[in-house]
Amino acid sequence: MLIWVLFKMALRSLVTHKLRTFLTALGIIIGVASVISMISIGEGARSQTQDTISKFGTNIITVKPGQKKSRHVTTGKVDTLTLDDAEYIKANIPLITGVAAQVYRSAQLKFENKNTNTTVRGTGASYARLANFEMDLGRYFNIEEIKSAKRICVLGSTALKNLFAGINPLGKTIKVNGKNFLVIGTTVPKGALSWFDPDDQIFIPVTTAQKRVFGIKHVQSIDVQAGKIEDLETIIEDITRVLRQKHNILEGREDDFYVQNSAQFLRSWGDSAKTFTYLLGGIAAISLMVGGIGIMNIMLVSVTERTREIGIRKALGAKKKEILEQFLIESVLISFLGGGIGILLGIGISRFVSDIGGWETIVSTQSIILSFGFSVAIGIFFGFYPANKAANLNPIDALRYE
Template sequence: MLIWTTIKLALKSLYANKLRSFLAMLGIIIGVGAVISMLALGAGAKQNMLDRVSSMGTNLLYLRPGQRRHHGVTTGTHQNLTLQDAEAVLKQISNIKAVAPVVSRGGQLKYFNKNTSNSIIGTTITYFPMRNFEIEKGRAFTEIESERMARVAVLGSETAKKLFEENDPIGEMIKINGINFRVIGVMKEKGDRGWFNPDERAIIPLSTAMKQVLGVANVREIDIQITDKADSKKVIDDIAVLMRKRHRLQPEQDNDFSVRDQADIREMLTSFAKTFTILLGGIASISLLVGGIGIMNIMLVTVTERTREIGVRKAVGAKDRDILRQFLIESLIVSGVGGLLGVALGFGIARIVSMMEFSTVVEPQSVILALSVSAAVGIFFGYYPARRAAKLDPIEALRYE
């Protein structure tokens, strides 16, 4: 029997039982739609995290205090990074573009009867270009203001909204931990990062933060920007050698600092996002399995109802492989059409989810994967009913009422 004739017979049979065919498709439609939408959510989360990391600057290294350990147990964090360490890195390490020592702590910001709890960042003027912070209103503080420990602040966009709503904050006086500061700038919005919001912060000169607000002698971290052509691994090794020398560590002593590469953070987030995507896709795939079982059940009922038809076809010369092929094609059509409708459903769900401020990305490979799996489900779960139909004895089939 020609394949095209078999396909026409399969389509005719499915069309004659439209409701049953749709019910058989329904599980596949829901399964593929769930897989597409879940994979889109996972891919969107991955892309969102990577975009957020990139938006915080490029070619960055983070020099931070190491963990303090006692008998193998972490007991705290060393507070041993100094401004001199930052200067040494800038002057003695090759391929360093800029450094920005940073101190930070949560604090209370107040403007008349409005107040908010935000992150207070003390740093140098190099921090703004390194971290891609753009000034939307006003200006950043100057080197002279840093040297004079000026009480000036640049606010994140969300912090400015909470304190001033729609009013212009430039030139207004606010209190940071009870100390008067003049607002000189507002940064352009970056958006919530999920694990932190860079728009909820106040950035003040490093000297002012260390001596007047936080009262600390050491910095929390040193942000380091390397040149585009620099080998980040070599730079990290050079920094480690310099820091061990400056901190007078013996060969048998562990580092009392850590150096992280922005690429390491991207890799970690990518790995997390992949795991998250696989988990979501695995959960959604269960519905595809249920859809396959639904196809098998419907096809078994169809074989039973068409037993006499099968007997007639065999009596006039149809071979077992012809019967097997027809029922397999019917199963494949059901799963294939269901897969296509499921893709449309998945796109729709992803679109709706994206309107709820969740990032979604429907990748071509996820569509191909979902359609391939739906076709495989159709063949796998359709094979047993098709084989059962092909093995029917024509004499017994003709006697079936």
């Protein structure tokens, strides 16, 4: 019952000084709003990157050539993987659902009077499926075409735009490093990542790339698709075992290849995005602290201003605890108010950012609960000193205070 009376008293004192209450709460409002909007931006960036990366498939294991060593001398060449290795993996590991060897290099493309420089990727027939490329026009090349090393190509959307600008490319012939290639398909755009644009490339049969364009016998990477994500670790072990066997690597010698998985990359990227979120949240938390100091400042002024009131209350029998509660309720109310408005403002800001800036933002319930709880805690923490000061006033001195 008394607590309700104290609550009403606190509310009345806040309503009497509306502007002051608002300005005091403003620190908390800004703090909470920035915590929520910053975390929403950070979380949004993280999930967007995760989405993009998982488009490339987390169930893909990439085998890359390592440095060949002969008698402990490292030779510079990285030509330890061949198409045979890809076939060998395919034939010997039952848990996998696809293998695609690749060679890639930058090359000059020409169509009529248009030139562009792009990545030419020689791949197997299952590459489009493994790398999550969908066909827009036409089709991808098949195993027969790879066997016969045909001069055909599939264009990524950026390469398509640079060369064809609106013309239907199917059936047209482009020049790759001066050699004629027939366009048989185009892919649906995947969207660029910050460090590279997967659409700025063209695909040709791996055999054609080796023999007719680059003049090499090895492959630069072999993508292996796992049937089930849970089997990833087993498959990585199997690949290592099978390839060591095929390359005749003796026990105790190092592998002449690397086995990587995009899940690892995803994990480390997720970690750094998390750090980013924490950083933003940390900066916002500092502004919450500053808001709390604002509350303490105003509450101290309020205690001084109301010394006489405190004296009266004590003379009428208010105990120390009851004075303490009254002032604590006031500061908690301010931070409550600030927290509430701050949440709405923070949600507004993150909506605004995603609408105007085109960034994805995610307002998590967690960040709302966190910042709201934090602001109320700040109200208690920074309100305690002034409230305690009020509660400890000597009633005689307080009554005489003018």
